[in-house]
Amino acid sequence: MAIKYIPFYPEPIEGQAILNNFRRTLRYHEQEGLERRLRRGMPYYETEETERVGKNAAGNLIIRGECVSACAWLHAQRKKVDLVYIDPPFASGADYAKKIYLRQNPKQAEKLARAQQELDAEDLRAFEEKMYGDIWDKERYLNWMYENLVAIRGIMEETASIYVHLDWHIGHYVKILMDEIFGEDNFKNEITWVRTASHNDTFASYGKVKDSIFFYTKSNDYGFNIQYLPYSDNYIDSEWKKTPSGRYYKVENMLDPQGKMQAYDFHGTVARWRMKPEKMEALWNAPQTDVPCSKGRIRLGKNGNPIKRCRIIFLDEVPGVPLGDHWTDIPYVAGRAKEAVDYPTQKPEALLERIIKASSDEGMVVADFFGGSGVTAAVAARLGRRFIHVDVGMNSVQIARDRLAAAKAEFSMMEVKDGVALYRNPTQTMEKLKKLLPGMFPPDEEIGEPWAGFIVDPKKGAMPVWLPDLKDSTTKVLTYDTVFRLLREAMPDLPDNTKNVILYYIDLIEDETKMRHFIKENNIETLMDVELRDLKELLDDAVMEDAAHFTLAEPGEGNLFYMVRIDDFISDRVMQRIHEHNEKAKANPRRSPKPIVLSPEGLEAIEALSLDCTAEKGVWHSDSEIKIDKLGYIAINGVKKKEFWDGTIASESRPLRLKIRNICGDETIFPIKG
Numbered sequence: 001m002a003i004k005y006i007p008f009y010p011e012p013i014e015g016q017a018i019l020n021n022f023r024r025t026l027r028y029h030e031q032e033g034l035e036r037r038l039r040r041g042m043p044y045y046e047t048e049e050t051e052r053v054g055k056n057a058a059g060n061l062i063i064r065g066e067c068v069s070a071c072a073w074l075h076a077q078r079k080k081v082d083l084v085y086i087d088p089p090f091a092s093g094a095d096y097a098k099k100i101y102l103r104q105n106p107k108q109a110e111k112l113a114r115a116q117q118e119l120d121a122e123d124l125r126a127f128e129e130k131m132y133g134d135i136w137d138k139e140r141y142l143n144w145m146y147e148n149l150v151a152i153r154g155i156m157e158e159t160a161s162i163y164v165h166l167d168w169h170i171g172h173y174v175k176i177l178m179d180e181i182f183g184e185d186n187f188k189n190e191i192t193w194v195r196t197a198s199h200n201d202t203f204a205s206y207g208k209v210k211d212s213i214f215f216y217t218k219s220n221d222y223g224f225n226i227q228y229l230p231y232s233d234n235y236i237d238s239e240w241k242k243t244p245s246g247r248y249y250k251v252e253n254m255l256d257p258q259g260k261m262q263a264y265d266f267h268g269t270v271a272r273w274r275m276k277p278e279k280m281e282a283l284w285n286a287p288q289t290d291v292p293c294s295k296g297r298i299r300l301g302k303n304g305n306p307i308k309r310c311r312i313i314f315l316d317e318v319p320g321v322p323l324g325d326h327w328t329d330i331p332y333v334a335g336r337a338k339e340a341v342d343y344p345t346q347k348p349e350a351l352l353e354r355i356i357k358a359s360s361d362e363g364m365v366v367a368d369f370f371g372g373s374g375v376t377a378a379v380a381a382r383l384g385r386r387f388i389h390v391d392v393g394m395n396s397v398q399i400a401r402d403r404l405a406a407a408k409a410e411f412s413m414m415e416v417k418d419g420v421a422l423y424r425n426p427t428q429t430m431e432k433l434k435k436l437l438p439g440m441f442p443p444d445e446e447i448g449e450p451w452a453g454f455i456v457d458p459k460k461g462a463m464p465v466w467l468p469d470l471k472d473s474t475t476k477v478l479t480y481d482t483v484f485r486l487l488r489e490a491m492p493d494l495p496d497n498t499k500n501v502i503l504y505y506i507d508l509i510e511d512e513t514k515m516r517h518f519i520k521e522n523n524i525e526t527l528m529d530v531e532l533r534d535l536k537e538l539l540d541d542a543v544m545e546d547a548a549h550f551t552l553a554e555p556g557e558g559n560l561f562y563m564v565r566i567d568d569f570i571s572d573r574v575m576q577r578i579h580e581h582n583e584k585a586k587a588n589p590r591r592s593p594k595p596i597v598l599s600p601e602g603l604e605a606i607e608a609l610s611l612d613c614t615a616e617k618g619v620w621h622s623d624s625e626i627k628i629d630k631l632g633y634i635a636i637n638g639v640k641k642k643e644f645w646d647g648t649i650a651s652e653s654r655p656l657r658l659k660i661r662n663i664c665g666d667e668t669i670f671p672i673k674g
Contacts, residue, residue, distance in 0.1 A: 002418075002477070002507060005041035006072045009154040034143045036481060042072035042151055043477065043507070045418045051401075051620035054410030062377070062404070063390045064397045065416025066476075067369040070390040071151035073416065081388060082364035084152055084162040085355055085376050087347060088145065099342065100577065100663050102596065102604040104632030106647040138173070145174055149181050152369060156218045161359040163191075164214045165347070171212040182216040189215040189325040193351065195332040213355075227358050228320035229329070240315055243290045248315035251299045254280075255308050267298075268305035283311060323354070330354070341399050342630075343373035352379040360385055374400025381409040394665045402608070402627055406638035413620075418476070418506075437465065446495045450486070455502065463500045466490075468535070470506075478505035480518055492525045501528055504535040546571040546668040548660055561650035564611065564658055564672070569602040571662045603647060608661040613653035616671065620659065624651040 047065070059079075063070045074081075149164075156162065162182070166174055179187060191213040240248040256272040263272045266280050273280055284306075286296035291312050293300045301307045330350045333340050339349055352375050360366055362384035368376035371389035377400055380387040387409075389400045397413070404411055439455045447454050451464040466486060468475040475482070483503070491501060508515050512532060519530045547570045553563040575598070582595040598604055610625035627635045632644045649658075658670045 002043035002045055004044050006044050006075055007041045008038055008150050009075065034146060036479070037147060038150060040509075042068050042075070042154075043418070044072040044076055045069055045416050047073045047414050047416050049412050049619050050415050051413035051622065052411075053401075053405050053413075053622065054408075056410040056412050058386045058410065060377075060381070060386055060409065060411035061388045061414055062371075062374075062397055062400055062411055063388065063414045063416065064392065064394065065390065065414075065418060066392050067148045067390060068151045069416045069418055070369060071155050073414075074155050074388070079388075080155055080157045080160075080365070081367040082157050082160050083356065083360040083366045083385075084156060084160065085165070085352065085366070085368050086152070086163070086370050087165040087345065087368070087372060088148070088370045089141075099630075101630035102598070102663065103606060103628045103630070104644050105599045105601065105604050106645050138170070141170060142173055142177065146177050146181070148369070149177060152367075153181055153218065155367075158219050159222050161188075161215065161217045161222055161224075163355055163359070164216075165193075165211060166214070167211045168208060171214070175214055178214055178216055182218065186217045186219065187214070188217060191215060191325045191327060193330065194326070194328045195330075215359075223359065223361065225358050225361070227323040227354055229323055230320050231315070236315065243292075245290050247290075249289075249291055249312055250315075251307075251309050252311040252313055253309045254311050266306055267295075268303075269308070271308055289314075323358075327351075327354075339375075341373050341403060343396070343399055346373040347375050349375055349379050352376050353383065356380055356383055356385060371400055372396055374403045377411075378403050378407060378409075381407060387411070398661065398665055398667075405622070405625075406627075406635065408638065440465065450490055457500070460500045461497060462495075463502055463531075464494060464498065465502045465504065467504050468506055477507040477509055478503065478515070479509045480515075483515070483519060484522060487519065487522050487530075488525060491523075491528055494526075494528070498526075498528055500531060502531045502533055504533050506535050508532075546573075546660065546662055546666060548658075548668070548670060550658065550670070552655070552672055554654075561652055562654055563648050563650050564655060565648045566603060566606070566609070566660075567601070569606055569660065569662075571602070571605050571664075571666070573666055574598075574605045574662050574664055577664060603645075605662050606645075606660055607663045607665075609649045610659045611649055611651045611655040612657040612659070613651050613655050616656045620657075620669070622659075623653065624649060624655075 045065075047063070063073075065073075152162065164174060164178065175187075175190070193211045193213060194209055195211055196209050236248060240250050242248055254274050256274045259272055261272045261274065263270055264277060266273060266277070267284065275283075280298075283297040284295055288294075288296060289312065291299065293302075294312060295306075297312045298306050299310045299312055330348055333346045333348050337348075340346065356366055356376075356379055360380075363386065365386045365388065366376060366380040367388040367390070369390045371377065371391040373396070374389055377387040377389040381404060389397075391397055391400070401413060437453075437455065440453050441456065442453045443449070443451050444454075447462065447464050450466060452467040454462045454464045456462050468478065470476070486501075486503070491498075494501070510518075515532065523530060549567040551565050551567065553559065553565070555561060578596050578598065585595065606628065608625065608627045610620075610622040612621050613623040614621035625637055626645065626649050628645050629635070634641050634643055634645050655672050658672055659667055660670070661667045
C-alpha cells in the first residue's frame with residue numbers, strides 16, 4: 001500500500017471551482033471517482049535511489065514511476081520545477097513496439113574479423129517487444145490526464161510554464177481540462193508543429209501532418225525569452241540594401257505613429273519624432289558608417305537635413321523575425337537521423353531546444369513526466385538546465401540513462417516502489433498476467449467486461465477474475481467506488497450459477513479487513529463470495545533473474561586492468577520472447593522465416609555491462625561500462641568504437657559488482673567475490 005496520501009496542492013476542491021466547466025462540457029462516467037481521488041490525495045510510495053552517475057550536485061533525476069506517484073515524492077521532498085514539457089500518449093489507439101536485436105556472438109571469431117564491413121541482413125536477427133499501448137477510451141483517458149495535470153501543477157513554481165504536446169485525437173478535449181486547471185487567462189499559445197509533409201497514402205481526407213503544443217503558465221508572473229528566426233533570402237533582397245562595403249541595411253521611419261509626441265526641430269527638420277531629442281542626438285553622433293548620404297545613424301535628404309524615414313539599421317545587428325506559433329522548420333526524427341535512439345514517438349532535439357530556451361534560463365529545473373526517449377532531459381542538460389525525467393517504462397529509463405551518461409551529465413536514478421514496476425512496462429505486465437494465472441480462460445459471451453476472464457474450480461465452478469488495468473494508474477488502488485460498482489453493476493449480470501468471483505489488487509484503499517467488511521455490507525444483490533488476492537505476490541513468484549558465469553583476471557603481465565570475462569549468459573525472459581516470436585512466425589503460412597536461435601553461450605542476448613568498483617551493495621556506481629549497439633559495435637564509457645565486443649569488460653580498480661542488461665532491458669546484478 002501507499003505509505004500515505006499527500007494532498008494535491010493547492011487544494012483543488014477548495015482552491016478552484018474544480019470540474020465546473022469539466023462537468024458542463026464533458027459529462028461521462030466515473031467523474032465522481034476522479035473527484036474522490038483528488039480529495040484523497042496523491043499516493044506516496046517509498047522511492048529508492050538505484051544508481052548515481054557523477055556527484056550530481058545539481059540534483060538531476062531520472063525517476064522510474066508513474067506521473068502522480070513521482071509528483072507525490074517530489075512534493076514531499078519540497079522540489080519545484082520551472083518548466084514542464086510533456087508528450088503523453090495521444091489516445092490514438094496504437095500499440096508501440098521496440099525492435100529487439102540480437103547482438104553479435106563474440107565467441108565467433110570469423111565474424112569479428114568483419115568489423116569494418118556492413119553486416120548481412122541475416123546477422124541482424126530481431127523481434128519486436130511491445131513497449132506501451134496508447135489504447136484508451138476517451139473517458140478514462142481524460143480522467144487520467146486531469147489527475148496527472150493537477151499533480152504536475154502542484155509542483156510547479158508560481159513563475160513556471162507548461163507545454164503539453166498532443167495531436168488531433170484528443171488535444172481539443174485536453175485544452176478544456178487545462179483551461180480548468182491552469183485558468184483560461186494563463187493560456188498563451190496553441191503551437192502548431194508541422195512535423196512532416198503530406199503523405200502519399202492520403203486518399204479520402206487531407207494529410208494529418210501537424211501536432212498541437214498547448215502553452216500555459218501557472219500565473220501571469222512568468223519568464224519568456226523571445227526566439228527569432230533568420231530572415232529569408234527573398235525578404236533580404238527585397239527590403240535591404242547594400243553599402244559599398246557589403247553590409248546590408250535599411251532605413252526605419254522615425255515619426256511618432258500615434259502623433260502624441262511634441263514636435264521639435266532636429267537638425268533642420270521639424271516633426272513629431274518618435275524618440276526624445278537626446279536619443280535622436282545619440283543616433284546623430286553615432287560612429288559614421290559608409291551608408292550614402294548619412295550622418296552617424298541618420299539618413300539625410302538632398303538638402304543635408306534628416307529625412308523622416310531616417311534611422312539606419314544593419315542586418316547583422318538585428319536578431320531576426322520574432323518566432324510565431326506556427327512551426328514548419330523542424331522535421332521529425334527520421335529512422336536514420338543522427339539523434340535517433342530507436343524509440344517510437346521520439347521528438348527532435350531542435351523542438352525541445354526552442355521550448356527550453358524560450359521558457360527557462362540556465363540553472364532552472366526542466367521536467368518531463370512522460371520522458372520517453374529522454375530528449376527533454378538531454379537538451380536541458382546541454383543547455384545548462386537541471387532536469388527531471390519521469391517514465392513508467394524501463395526502456396525509456398534505460399535509453400535516457402545511457403543518452404545522458406554518454407553526454408557526461410550527472411544524475412541520480414530513482415525507482416518508485418509502487419508494486420507495478422515488476423516488468424519493463426505496464427503493457428507487458430498486463431499481457432504476462434493472464435498467462436501467470438493458473439487455469440485462466442479468456443472472457444466469453446456470458447462473462448464479458450469488466451472481467452479479465454475466469455478460472456474453473458472443480459468445486460466452485462467458473463470464477464470470474466477482475467484485474468486492475470496497470471496501463472491506467474487510476475485502477476492501481478482498489479477503492480470502495482470500484483468495489484461498489486462491481487458488486488452492484490457487474491456481478492448481478494454474471495450467470496446465475498456463479499458462486500465465486502476473484503478480485504486482484506495492487507493496493508487497497510483500506511486494510512483488507514475493512515475492505516472485506518465493506519464487501520459483506522454491500523453485497524446485497526448476489527449470493528456470490530468475493531475473494532481478494534494480492535497481485536504482487538503472484539508477480540513476485542514469477543520474476544526470474546538472468547544467470548551468468550564469468551571469471552575475473554587481475555592485472556598481470558601484459559594486462560594493466562582488472563578483466564571480467566563473460567563465459568555464458570542465460571535469460572529466461574529473452575528465451576520466452578524468442579519462443580513467442582518463433583511460434584508466431586510459424587503460424588504465418590505466407591512466410592517461412594528462419595527461426596531465431598541463441599548460441600550455447602547466449603552472449604548475443606547482452607546489450608550492456610557495467611562494473612561497480614565503489615560499493616558492494618546499495619546505490620550503483622558505474623565505474624566502467626560497455627554498451628553494445630544493434631550492429632554489435634561497442635561504446636566504452638560513452639565513447640563509440642568501431643570494434644565488436646570481445647566478451648570482456650575491464651576496469652582500473654578491482655570490481656565489486658557486475659551488472660548485465662539483456663536486450664529486452666532487464667538488469668541483473670552479480671557480486672564479484674574475491
